[in-house]
Amino acid sequence: MTLSHFSAVLLFALFTSVVFGITQRAEPKMMIRFGAYCFVLFVGAVIVASWVMYAIKH
Amino acid sequence: MAADAQQIAQRIPGEKSSLPAMVLVAGWLVPGLGHLLLGKWVRALLLFLSILGMFLIGLSAQGKLYSPSTGDILDMLGFAGQLGLGLLSGLAHLFGWGATSAVNTLADYGTKFLVCGGLLNYIAAVDAHSLANGRKAS
Numbered sequence: 001m002t003l004s005h006f007s008a009v010l011l012f013a014l015f016t017s018v019v020f021g022i023t024q025r026a027e028p029k030m031m032i033r034f035g036a037y038c039f040v041l042f043v044g045a046v047i048v049a050s051w052v053m054y055a056i057k058h
Numbered sequence: 059m060a061a062d063a064q065q066i067a068q069r070i071p072g073e074k075s076s077l078p079a080m081v082l083v084a085g086w087l088v089p090g091l092g093h094l095l096l097g098k099w100v101r102a103l104l105l106f107l108s109i110l111g112m113f114l115i116g117l118s119a120q121g122k123l124y125s126p127s128t129g130d131i132l133d134m135l136g137f138a139g140q141l142g143l144g145l146l147s148g149l150a151h152l153f154g155w156g157a158t159s160a161v162n163t164l165a166d167y168g169t170k171f172l173v174c175g176g177l178l179n180y181i182a183a184v185d186a187h188s189l190a191n192g193r194k195a196s
Contacts, residue, residue: 002164003115003167005167008164008167011111012112012171012174015108015109015111015175015178016178019181022101022104022185023181023182023185026195026196
């Protein structure tokens with residue numbers, strides 16, 4: 001199996017967010033909200049860091 | 059005095075039994091099994107799929123499987139992280155899955171998937187323990 005760097009990021013963010021959502025909140029609705037929040041933060045942080053590195057190089 | 063102790067025992071269900079410890083060990087050995095023993099099968103399934111997914115991606119990316127006996131402190135820390143995978147880690151060592159070193163960038167990612175999968179399983183097992191002893195409400 002060949003993963004691109006970005007697909008690896010998406011899968012890592014997905015699996016980690018699921019575990020964080022289940023373990024860090026008590027109510028199912030809050031679990032989904034916190035999991036989605038973690039996923040957005042993971043992926044958003046990667047995109048921001050990528051553009052920062054691009055800006056530093058150019 | 060005895061009535062107070064009884065009230066505390068009622069407020070914290072399962073604290074006096076061996077269930078929390080059993081759930082903790084079961085959740086560590088098999089991802090999600092602790093939650094399954096508590097009847098929370100949806101959470102158990104999601105935890106199992108997530109941690110198994112991390113493990114399989116780590117292996118397929120040729121991630122490094124750490125050994126505790128190299129004398130390198132970073133290797134020992136990596137081993138401690140991967141030990142969180144429980145039986146999956148044992149199977150990987152038994153059958154020689156995984157690489158002995160990360161040879162490229164993707165393999166380095168694979169190593170991180172394996173270590174983080176183990177760390178996530180520690181969190182999941184402790185969560186099951188907290189549910190069993192009443193520290194977490196539901």
